[in-house]
Amino acid sequence: MRTAVVLLLLLVAACGGKKDDGGEPNIPVGSGKSGDDTAREQARFDSERKPEKVVEALGIKPGSRVADVGAGTGLLTVHLARAVAPNGTVVATDIDGAVLELLQSRLAAAGLAEIVERRVVGSETPGLEAGAYDAILLAEVDHYFTDEVAWLKAATAALKPGGRIVISNRIHHRPRSMAAGQKAGLVLQFELTPVPTHFIAVFVAPPAQPAPPPAHGGK
Numbered sequence: 013m014r015t016a017v018v019l020l021l022l023l024v025a026a027c028g029g030k031k032d033d034g035g036e037p038n039i040p041v042g043s044g045k046s047g048d049d050t051a052r053e054q055a056r057f058d059s060e061r062k063p064e065k066v067v068e069a070l071g072i073k074p075g076s077r078v079a080d081v082g083a084g085t086g087l088l089t090v091h092l093a094r095a096v097a098p099n100g101t102v103v104a105t106d107i108d109g110a111v112l113e114l115l116q117s118r119l120a121a122a123g124l125a126e127i128v129e130r131r132v133v134g135s136e137t138p139g140l141e142a143g144a145y146d147a148i149l150l151a152e153v154d155h156y157f158t159d160e161v162a163w164l165k166a167a168t169a170a171l172k173p174g175g176r177i178v179i180s181n182r183i184h185h186r187p188r189s190m191a192a193g194q195k196a197g198l199v200l201q202f203e204l205t206p207v208p209t210h211f212i213a214v215f216v217a218p219p220a221q222p223a224p225p226p227a228h229g230g231k
């Protein structure tokens with residue numbers, strides 16, 4: 013019993029449970045809540061965060077491959093999976109394998125488990141394969157990176173040509189996020205403020221530099 017209580021506390025602290033505004037924590041699916049409670053949790057999240065605006069910013073469509081970095085219990089992932097279904101993929105990463113188990117339950121309940129690949133990653137590395145992603149989403153996660161500039165540079169290599177890196181976070185994190193994007197060499201395409209609490213910033217990789225002309229004068 014003591015072990016079960018400790019486990020539950022750890023999972024709630026891990027996120028969806030963790031919010032940095034001191035507000036009421038999200039209760040993850042699979043934590044003993046009923047299906048109705050899970051639906052209410054999702055409805056409250058959707059009205060607070062407007063995930064359809066995040067999907068729009070990502071520019072994803074059926075068949076896209078998108079990474080959801082720091083996906084937590086999957087409250088956003090479920091929207092990404094619907095957007096890329098039936099033949100696309102969401103790679104949901106997190107440093108915490110336990111929250112990804114809860115994410116899997118949420119996606120399975122929505123009939124979207126096949127669309128999502130879970131991946132436990134290290135805290136300072138994206139863990140995403142090169143040249144493979146139409147879009148990479150960082151939602152309420154970039155403030156955890158120790159070196160955000162290095163992280164973003166590494167993630168840029170995972171984009172397909174024309175791919176997007178989308179950062180969404182609480183408004184008070186915006187100056188740090190925007191400065192990191194700029195220092196990483198990303199180009200800001202546009203910004204949205206879908207709700208007063210959160211910003212969404214859409215970046216692309218800088219244009220490739222033309223290769224230098226071949227050196228002449230050799231033998």
Ligand SMILES: C[S@@+](CC[C@H](N)C(=O)[O-])C[C@H]1O[C@@H](n2cnc3c(N)ncnc32)[C@H](O)[C@@H]1O
Pocket residue numbers: 026027028030031081082083084085087088105106107108111133134135136150151152153156157
């Ligand atoms: C506040 S939750 C955000 C969950 C979801 N993205 C959302 O917007 O609702 C932050 C999540 O990021 C994860 N996380 C923290 N540092 C991370 C890192 N360096 N790489 C990947 N995930 C990380 C945490 O484990 C947690 O699940």
